[in-house]
Amino acid sequence: MARANDEIEALLQEYADLIAITGGDAFRARSYEKAARAIGGHPTDVSTLDAKGLREIPNVGKSIADKITEYLTSGQISVVEERRQSIPAGVRELMAIPMLGPKKALVLYEELGISSVDQLLDAIHEERLRDLKGFGEKTEENLLHGIALMQKAGSRILLNAAMDSAEQIVAELSRIKGCEGCTYAGSLRRMRETIGDIDILVAADDSAPFMAALEALPYTAEVIAHGRKKTSIRTTKGLQVDLRVLPPDSWGAGLQYFTGSTAHNIRTREIAVRLGLKLSEYGLFDAESGERITSATEEEIYERLGLPWIPPTLREDRGEIAAGLRGELPDLVTEDDIRGDLHTHTDLTDGLAPLEEMIAQAAARGYSYYAVTDHAPDLAMQRMTKEKMLAQRERVRALDRKHRGMRLLHGTELNIGPEGEVDWPGDFLADFDICVASVHSHFNQSRHALTGRLVRACENPYVSVIGHPTTRKIGKRPGIDADFDAVFEACARTGTALEINAHPERLDLGDEDILRAKRHGVKFAVNSDAHSTTHLPYMRYGVATAQRGWLTKDDIINTWTLTKLKRFLRPGN
Structure with a gap:
């Protein structure tokens, strides 16, 4: 899933923050920040490098190279673990709030005993932060913004992180015998800026090999649900992945159904009803006879509804249906x-x-x-x-x-x-x-x-x-x-x-x-x-x-x- 570079970048950045919290040397903290950025942006996966190769990365000396090697060998860096133990867990929770730096998090803990987001919210509403040096009314507003951002993000992850995971899963499942189609759908295919979970679709006659393969992936931490048509897992990074296996002749309908936003799909189903049809993930059917009219491709589904194919990035119910009916969809940049x-x-x-x-x-x-x-x-x-x-x-x-x-x-x-x-x-x-x-x-x-x-x-x-x-x-x-x-x-x-x-x-x-x-x-x-x-x-x-x-x-x-x-x-x- 994530490159070792990304994991080590996060660890070294955390270590730099922990050094700053505990009043450590500012130059040392800055050196770890620089090393973290250099590793995150390094084109080669650091797990493939030896000690000499690690030291050739800008801002990575012997000490940091040794810590990277320790992580690649044991899955942790001992000095980071030790430094974590010296910081109250509540302070580390507060550090996750955007716009609250590590030093201010420690002040809140030491001066007011605040060790959770809920306690911080109470203190802000009671205006107790204003008596602290370096805090004030504007600080309270900023912290409320930061908490709102964190709560809005919830378990959602950035687009590129979701894409990396999805493309790796698609590549793994596409190699399985009997796969006639495999791709990601949902908000990821619509390329929303953050993703809550990943929808993967497979076209195959037999679903069992794909469900088993998803569950057996090395980064699968938990099987949430297992079924013949749908299996859900949680990865080691906490991301939920939902796999659905469709009959090959339902591929287009399934792709259309599982890509559009809820509002977009309601619009297309309303058009289908007006035309005496019924639209589902299995196809477009005659509402009276139940006969399937089309289902193989998205283009066929939209055409039968009187629409051009609508690019996935537009399927948010922001006027794309009306524009399609008028023949006025934009020729999007690629x-x-x-x-x-x-x-x-x-x-x-x-x-x-x-x-x-x-x-x-x-x-x-x-x-x-x-x-x-x-x-x-x-x-x-x-x-x-x-x-x-x-x-x-x-x-x-x-x-x-x-x-x-x-x-x-x-x-x-x-x-x-x-x-x-x-x-x-x-x-x-x-x-x-x-x-x-x-x-x-x-x-x-x-x-x-x-x-x-x-x-x-x-x-x-x-x-x-x-x-x-x-x-x-x-x-x-x-x-x-x-x-x-x-x-x-x-x-x-x-x-x-x-x-x-x-x-x-x-x-x-x-x-x-x-x-x-x-x-x-x-x-x-x-x-x-x-x-x-x-x-x-x-x-x-x-x-x-x-x-x-x-x-x-x-x-x-x-x-x-x-x-x-x-x-x-x-x-x-």
Whole structure:
């Protein structure tokens, strides 16, 4: 399921937090954070590396390499276990709340005896936090936001984690003799940003081998239910997987039935009833005679209902049925339409891979062009200077066309400051091919201030794209409170694109905001915001989010030719 890299990244990040809680050396905590990020973004599965190979990973020295080896051998890291024991369990529970740091969690425990989310909620409502140093009314509001985020997320997981699990299960079951079809369905096929459980469908005459295989998978922790038509398991990561085996001649009907949202399926069944038909997971039937009319493919099901095939990403009952009946469904953007990635990072700032590796992997994806956009200096931790940026530009220019003819753009990700200012003056920004501008701090400004800040960035003549516009991190941080309709209007007016950030923790803009922005006439850029070569494939999730927002390739600037793109990025040049 998850790569060993992901598990070790989480453990080392937890260890860094535990060091911080217990008043350990800040530099040591930071070194573990850096190692965690490097391992998470490393392209090779660390379980295949020896000690020497582990030490070749950036920020991984002998001590950390030894801890990784210990985990791969025993399934745990002893110093992490020991540090866990030194922290009250209640504090560790509080640490899971977005927007509550480890040190404040410890203060709440030591000063007020708070060791659970319910106790924290009671304390907030009783206004007992306000007497603590570093806490106040705004802190209480932030914590309520964080608790709401955590409770909303519940047992749901990010799209990419669910996809990794589903694709591995599909691959395993597809190898079984008698399999005539196997895929995932449900909210995962609709590419929702978080997934509650995974629906797997198999077309086969005999269900028994598939049910047995699912139960026997090495990552199956519990069999929740076993049956001839459906079996449910819980994985070692706590994810529920529901497997349904359908007769091969019911494949299309089953796929349609188990993919659409409840509301979408109600709409299709209502159409069937009006036509004197009955629709189920086994087919489309004549309501009076019970004769099956069609069931083999989704296309046949929709056609018989008077509809074109509706892409899974649209099946949410947001007007797709009416648009289909009118013949007005959009020709959705696909990943094949993407000509390049316009927001990526290297190890010059907070990326994990050198420039040459990022460019080579981008070229391997078949891109026509590719932008390198490392952070500008206002994010002080990146230690960027004009000299470093100009030196990188020379390297980028030297590598232009060297990888499969791919054209390179030299850009930067600017920080949108509290007043809407950006890092560098116009005379320096004028020489970049592309400037992405993003909010990275001061998230709690007033709605008026945040709106003005973003609008001012849109009005900067050198800013071409607003990066991860709401700043949200799914399940961890809510989006900023700005008047986004005013921001969308400003983008349309100034010719500034809005990013659809493809990182699964962001997917920002989300689909609902995309739909609103499109009505204002905004253009979009789907970018990976890659900080390692393993992040470049996240593009698929950004494209899926764009589809959920009903976007076509004409709406997205990085589906355009380079000539057209350059006119958009630098109008008048």
